[in-house]
Amino acid sequence: MYRAPLAEIAFTLKHVAGLGDLQAMPGHEDLTDDLVDAILAEAARFAAEEIAPLNAVSDRAGATFSDGSVTTTPGWRDCYHRWIEGGWNALPSSPDHGGQGLPLMLYAATLEMWNSASMAFALGPTLTVGAVEALDKHASAELKSRYLDKLVSGEWMGTMNLTEPQAGSDLNALKARAERRPDGTYRIFGQKIFITYGEHDITDNIVHLVLARLPDAPAGTRGISLFLVPKFLVNEDGSLGARNDVRCAGVEHKLGIHGSPTCTMIYGDGEGAIGWLVGEENRGLACMFTMMNNARLAVGIQGLGIAERAFQQALAYALDRRQGRAPGDAGEGMSAIAGHPDIKRSLLFMQARTQVARAICFACAHAIDMASLATDPEAKAHWSDRAGLLTPIAKALSTDIGVEVASTGVQIHGGMGYIEETGAAQHLRDARIAPIYEGTNGIQAIDLVQRKLPLAGGAHVRGFIANLAALAKEAAGSNQPDLGAVAPVLEEAVADLAVATEWLLQAQADGRTAEALSGATPYLRLAGLTLGAALLVKGALRSDPADAVAAARRRLLARFFADTALRETAALKADVVGSAQAILAFDPQALAS
Amino acid sequence: MYRAPLAEIAFTLKHVAGLGDLQAMPGHEDLTDDLVDAILAEAARFAAEEIAPLNAVSDRAGATFSDGSVTTTPGWRDCYHRWIEGGWNALPSSPDHGGQGLPLMLYAATLEMWNSASMAFALGPTLTVGAVEALDKHASAELKSRYLDKLVSGEWMGTMNLTEPQAGSDLNALKARAERRPDGTYRIFGQKIFITYGEHDITDNIVHLVLARLPDAPAGTRGISLFLVPKFLVNEDGSLGARNDVRCAGVEHKLGIHGSPTCTMIYGDGEGAIGWLVGEENRGLACMFTMMNNARLAVGIQGLGIAERAFQQALAYALDRRQGRAPGDAGEGMSAIAGHPDIKRSLLFMQARTQVARAICFACAHAIDMASLATDPEAKAHWSDRAGLLTPIAKALSTDIGVEVASTGVQIHGGMGYIEETGAAQHLRDARIAPIYEGTNGIQAIDLVQRKLPLAGGAHVRGFIANLAALAKEAAGSNQPDLGAVAPVLEEAVADLAVATEWLLQAQADGRTAEALSGATPYLRLAGLTLGAALLVKGALRSDPADAVAAARRRLLARFFADTALRETAALKADVVGSAQAILAFDPQALAS
Structure with a gap:
């Protein structure tokens, strides 16, 4: 069972990640809220009704090899052909070759749903879109005319x-x-x-x-x-x-x-x-690099998609399964385990992290779209740098979140989570590849520190941190419940991020490369958690006060995240600036003897 | 390939966990260092040569069911019978029924090796030992005489x-x-x-x-x-x-x-x-509870065993696999990935956590042994409380570590880690049950907060914290390299633990049960990381200065752990005392509509 979180996806696109910026661009008059909502709704239907039921089947049957041929799961091929008939493969591609030319933000939103429905299914078309992009940018007219239309449609x-x-x-x-x-x-x-x-x-x-x-x-x-x-x-x-x-x-x-x-x-x-x-x-690697940002974002979205699916399954189980008596439960018999504080914590952990991944991935898609659409050179450079900065964070943090959330989902199921037919374990197994491929998360962290922090001489990342500080300040002045408590924690986190950033910039300026690389992984985590918290806060701030339930829910998520994960930034900062000595003194070879 | 870390196991038993306390007990004159070393060496040989090769085979073949019968992996039965012929099943049981009557500490050390060799193999005898214990304490003489000898020997x-x-x-x-x-x-x-x-x-x-x-x-x-x-x-x-x-x-x-x-x-x-x-x-549940501590510790040791095995495999791969050029590598061609700072971090993460799990599990076994052997009622009560306090920590932290370390092992292997034949993924799959069974880790945290903190009116946990503070003070005064940097971090962590402990004791004294339960999981983590760091420090302090290499390695591990994981205690304390409001305000049912 999967039901796309349509309201949250649409809200995140529009009010957190900045879809409005695209809608205001010349030539995007057709990209109305109504069109966006209609596309999302139809994708949600297809994902839930057509793809999701195949996910467990494909896990058990697998794709099989015999005598040079590969046979996919029964139903897989038919589902794919219905999917391309719906035009979904062509969504992000250029109209010159039959694509719909929709922004990457929309593609990201639909990709979340395909991955929630079945990551193994969504993966194939993700590669096709990458091939389309490489060919569109670099292939000869002759190659394009022979291959591109059929790749865009998904026929090949x-x-x-x-x-x-x-x-x-x-x-x-x-x-x-x-x-x-x-x-x-x-x-x-x-x-x-x-x-x-x-x-x-x-x-x-x-x-x-x-x-x-x-x-x-x-x-x-x-x-x-x-x-x-x-x-x-x-x-x-x-x-x-x-x-x-x-x-x-x-x-x-x-x-x-x-x-x-x-x-x-x-x-x-x-x-x-x-x-x-x-x-x-x-120049082949340069051709590959042009599509690298998008492919890395797509893998981040796999983490997001699995996290959402795992959360929905764990929530349903926790509401159904009854064990023990929760404090304050005045009912008869055993309580639903969702009523126990420790399970509530686990569910909030899953929900908050899933939303953090969604907000960061959609914000990254927004930056890529803006870099592509902006005409002013300064704006183009700004958004190109922002896309570069956000991509390793979106990839690594979201895929780590995919694993963390899926593992928590297994845990909530108790013994049933370890039994394959329950399905919770499949999410963990599926999610585990995403931190590895398309550049391991360690390589993402190195990319962030070595190539992205120095963009514009460090000015870009400083501007990014200033954006986060502005959100913290806005929260502090908002007079909204919960956000007053969140603001100082976010302010401290932003300060931690600034200190760690300057330390890394200086270390690299000094040629202390090994020291900088020693702190790369905790730095990416620090940046990701701080950005994620800021975007949760932004969601709370931008919620329609008339929808009091959703607004309160978003404030609560921001509050929970600030009270738990965001507190880790001080430790991460200390790790970035302080652990290189021990790491570089370590000689693994000496252990092998 | 598995090779038991004999030197570290023996050192941890003797110099960190307190084997000497048992050796000084009347009636334990035979428990010499030589005997201990001989037992460990023979267990290491059996684990590495006889059990470990079956681990991957058993994963692929599995135990199969047909028509009411279960067939285990080919070779499993023979291996088991050689194992019981070696007397290994009888090691911890009473000599009254053919057991060797060796302390639980020795059992814990051998159990680590059996679990490293194959957790699926070690699991069966773990249950048998539990049954022996329940029967030995509670069964009639008639039942004992009919069943106990054959369970102790392992014939049944x-x-x-x-x-x-x-x-x-x-x-x-x-x-x-x-x-x-x-x-x-x-x-x-x-x-x-x-x-x-x-x-x-x-x-x-x-x-x-x-x-x-x-x-x-x-x-x-x-x-x-x-x-x-x-x-x-x-x-x-x-x-x-x-x-x-x-x-x-x-x-x-x-x-x-x-x-x-x-x-x-x-x-x-x-x-x-x-x-x-x-x-x-x-009174059946009371009978079960008498063996609960030992069973929970045994599951913690599963986490330890898997962590050690995963670490060894990842280290070997990282020393063999060559990709890229590590900073400062003056050699030709690509560097072993073990030379890259980010991989060094991952290897240290695995090694430090594995040793933390080992030290805590062995310390827990020591407390259980002392509770059983002490004759002075005050000492008996003290060690019984200490065993009660340490057991949920040993179970939950060590099994979380098993999963974390196994997952990091997969990551170090890159794409190969995701391929089943590599074996890294099996460790993650095997490890994932341990946080669930024998009381989920959430239940361990609740046990720690609700039943263990209030022991002796809170005096016991305060004494435990004072023990940790004393180790921090000793480190501060030791004038040893690295430990001077570790001591203040450990002191802060101990202070964080004290604050969180008092908050939880007060919350429960005030009847604010739901608030206390909301903080149980981060509290267990806080206590476990602080204890783990203190025991790493103890290992460094107690190292033989003549073995300078081992001493330096232990100081480095303590330093790395203090610079990374131990920094998290401030966040965990804030979480314990600060997140209940958000958690208790969360209504999962409202998300289901």
Whole structure:
């Protein structure tokens, strides 16, 4: 059972993340509140009625491999085709190729629902959208005309082929190779692993984007090129031709997302897989990076989607399951466990963190949209920097939240949570990949500290912190119940964030890189919790006073978060500025003897 | 691959947890350091060579159910029989029935190794030891003579049958019923769920301890009796007789510990299962409670065991896997990921928490031993209270640590961590049950706040806090590297613990029960982190200066823990004393509409 939290999604888009900024942009006159609400409502229906029932089935059946072919869960293919008929795959893509050209914010909101319904289902189209984006920005007109319309509609799916056994986080070590052919095509050879939806029975063709090296390429990441390699070659009239020299050698047996095939792909068993260059030779990684922000945000939204689903399931269980007598319960017999203070704490923990993830992910989508839509160069630079700053936070914090919330959901179920048929454990298993792929959360933290803090010479992050301080000040002056108690905690958190930020900027300016990197993970957490609290506060402040119930609920969430998680910022600040000595003195090799 | 951390286990027993107190007891002259070391070394060998290789196999094969029978993993039964031949099952039991009568501290140390080797394997004997304890304390001489020797040796295994579908944490709701028979036996009827090793092919007989109600029993937990119900009746000569009217109706499909069958048991399909009363009628729960401390500690040790295993695996991977270039690495090519500061942080996180769990679990075992061995009534009362105070902390903190450390282990493996064949994910799946069973960690926190803080009118917990303060003071005066930086953080943490403790005692004295219960979970965490830090400091202080490497390593662990986790105590204190308002204002039912 999943029911999309439509009211909270719409409120967060409109009143927390800043949808109004987009609606005020020239050319976005059609993006009315009514249109937004209608899109969300229909997505909610499809997610709940069509996708969600397949989630547990796909976990048990999994995608299976046999003799080079992958068979997805029964019902999966039909569901996908109904989904693309609804136009959902085309939602964020350019109208030039049949897309609906809707903002990323709307895409993020629908993506939350697809992931809540089934992360394994949502994952495939997420990769296709990434491929569309890379091709739209970098492919030749010829490639676009042959592939893009069908990828935008979803008639074909796309994949991303980066990882090799020796090259995961570090693409310098990439070995797949490409050879130039006189006809302007290339032949691709090599093995790629962990390829999501690398092979399947859902669509008639699969369009692989593959990183490989030319023979004369420089070493390292400046010698990597990007190629389009279709499973079936495409004739000039768009019909499918011969099978290309690419095959799936197996699928992984994973902890979760069993419905999503994770493939080992072999390119060039024979003559070599025929590929077409995307962008310029040796500039493949730059092509990949253009879509990195969006892909990382999409993974953050997986954490959000799982958290929401796990919360709904735990809430339903806690209201139904009766054990013991809660203090103050005047009823007969046992109390619903939701009445016990410790379970209330757990439910609030889940609800507050889920909303924090939602607000941050939608705010990140807003920044990406603004960076894309703004015409004023200063505004464009500002929003581009903001998107850069928010992306690692959205990815890492939201995926950590996905795991934390799903694990708390298991706990609320007690012994039943450990039994697979209950479904609570699947959420934890599914959620656990998100902190790992698309750049581990450790790499997100390093990205935040090494590449994002120094943006605009540190001025951008300082402006960001000033924005949070302004929200704390507004809360302090609001005279609203609960927010008066929240404001000083948020003010302290913002001050902690400022201190840790300056320390990291200085450490890097001084060339103390290892010290700065030692504090990266707690710094990201510090920034994320503070931002999350500020956005909960913003939600409370922007609530319609006429909807007193929702306004009180948002104030309570902000209050709970301030009383619990936000208090951690002092410890995180101390960790950032104080733990490098112990960390750098540690020699893991000495333990191995 | 598992290798028992023998040096650290022995050091923790002797110099942190207080094995010397037991060695100084009259009648323990044989418990020499040499004997202890010999026992640990042989357990380490058996765990690493015989049990550990079965762990992954048992996860994949699982225990299977067919037609009332349960088949365990190939090799499981043989391994068990070699294990009992080694006398390991008999280690903690009374010599009156063939046991070795060794202290619980030694049992705890060996149990860590069995659980590191395979938690699913160690779980069965843990239940048998619980059954032995209950019978030894409460059963008639007749029952003892018929069952105890074979349970102590491990020739038969024992089970605990408490849970029913409607009665989990709340045994008031228990419905299984018992009828008196003229011959002094009873007939038992009812369904029990989640019965660990309820049915299997390992031993020829299984001795079930079953909670049930007599027809005229009072309602609630004061009307529950404990019965011994063997799978096969036992003739006077000790040979096996007829099959009793008890059967396994199925096994659960669980997230982890697949090697351990979790059974639904049906008592009394026909005439009723023949049972014998243990202890007095309607006093069954009291019988169960006598072994509760030990069972809860044993579950805490599961968290410890998994944490150690996960740490070893992650360390080995991090030393082997090469990606990127660590700051300051002057070598060629890619660095081992163990050289990256963020991975060092993760490894230290795992190592420090594992040692915290070890120190707390062994200290808890020490208190239980002292309570049992002390002859002076005041000392006995003191150690009994201390065991009561430490048990919920050992259970909850160590099992949370098991999950945290196993999850960090998955993360260090990157994408490989999500692939089941790597084995890292199994540790996370196995570890996830421990915070749930034997009283959820929420219930441990409630136990700590409601029953343990008020011991001796609050004087006991105040004395405990004074012990921690003394360690902080000793660190401050030690003039040892790192410890000077640790001492003030530990002092602050102890002060935070004292404030939170007094607040909870006062809240309960005032009858503000719901407020106190709202803060139970962060209070347990606060107490556990502070105790853990104090014991890391104690380890550093008690290290042999001649072993400079080990001493420096222990100081570094204490330093790292103080710079990171221990800083959280201020937030936890604020949470304990400040979050009740938001929690109690929260109405989960209002979200369901």
